Amino acid sequence: MQPIQQAFEPVSICFASDDNYAPYLKVAIYSLLCNRNRERSYDIIILHKRISREHQGEILGLADGxxxxxxxxxxxxxxxxELQSDVGCYYAVETNYRLLLFSKxxxxxxxxxxLDCDIIVTGDVGELFDVxxxxxxxxxxEDVGFRWLAYTKRAIFLDNKPYNVLNYCTDVLGIKDxxxxxxxxxxxxDLEKCRQKVSFRDVVETLHSRNFFYNDQDVxxxxxxxNIKQVDCKWNYMNNIAFYLECDRKEFRELYLDLRREDYRIIHYISAKKPWNGEVPMGEVWQKYADE
Incomplete structure (x- = not known):
């Protein structure tokens, strides 16, 4: 495949999707464009292998005017x-396509x-791009779901062996912290720095070295x-934060008190239940943009 040429010097954004997720990708991009800085340019790339022409046309139409x-x-x-693998707790191989950012x-x-497709953007992502x-x-x-997993000692499995999430990080992934x-x-x-440290071959070999539970996220x-700077959770405000802050159990609320935000910029609807297939915390924000 030939390298993609930049359309202009922009805020560069990449999504990955399949045809099933295309309608929800449309809502995510719509919310992003609603909250963009009109004085800047935005170059949006969507990686896929089978999104229908109909869905592509609807999404491309978001840029009209x-x-x-x-x-x-x-x-x-x-x-x-190269990127096919057991996708662990994910739902489609397209989640692996973000690894192509390390390729030519x-x-x-x-x-x-x-950005994942199951998000709503409520602020200008250009601010995050400039960090x-x-x-x-x-x-x-921070993957804030790990707090609950670590506290409850709920097991995650690899090769039929149970791990506490912290042990999974240290013993399986080799992550010290x-x-x-x-x-x-x-x-x-920063793709220039990434290319200096990690090759696409490194990425593929690591992906296929084990059937990781969190798949390419683990990779x-x-x-x-x-080599990852942690930024404020307002830029990836996982909706389970809202769930735990409002739940009946005090110990769970206390685990997440420091993450309460009113100025969140990106809401991320994690887990299998999404605002388009059920009631979820903060689902009303997604519904607002979907209705528009």
Whole structure:
């Protein structure tokens, strides 16, 4: 595959999706564009292997009449075989496509903001794109679900063996500080620094070295350990935060008290239940943009 050429010097954003998620991707991009800085440019890349022309047309139409906005679909079926794996707790192989950011496909990009499809943007992502990484290769938000998993000692399994999430990080992933583990739904990459430290071959070999529970999220945390700047949770406000802050059990509320935010910029709807298939915490925000 040939490297993608930048459309302009923009806020560069990458999504990955399949046809099933395309309607929800449309809502995510719509919310992003509603809250963009009109004085800046936004270059949006969508990696896929089979999004229908109908869905592509609807999403491309979001850029109509908006100056400085480019939306492009890039079919990565040629790379699909390299990234095929047991996707662990995820639902589709397309989650692995964010690993292509380490490939020659993006060699013309200096920085890239990766976003999952199951989000709503309520602030300008350009502010996150501009974050000073202080010499790090990437930025992300603590995976706050680990707090509950560690407290309850609920097991996660690898090769039919149970692990506490902290032991999973240290014993399986080889991560010295589990507190540095980030959620991969919102990530900012300095691709120049990433390319200096990690090759795409490193990424593929690590992906296939074991059937990781969190799949490519684990791979990213392994390869960039100690090289990820943690940013405020407002940039990846996982809706389970709202759930635990309002739950009946005091000990769970206390686990998440420091994460309460009123100025969140990106809401991330984690787990299998989404605002389009059931009632979830903060689902009303997604519904507002979906209705529009």
């Amino acid at each position: 908006k100056s400085g906005v480019s939306i492009r679909f890039v079919n990565v079926v040629e790379a699909d075989r 496909l993006f060699q013309n990009y200096r920085r890239m903001l990766y 000073d990484l202080e010499g790090k290769s990437a930025a992300g938000v 589990p507190g540095g583990y980030v959620n991969a739904g919102v990530l900012l990459f 990213l945390n392994i390869l960039l350990e100690g």
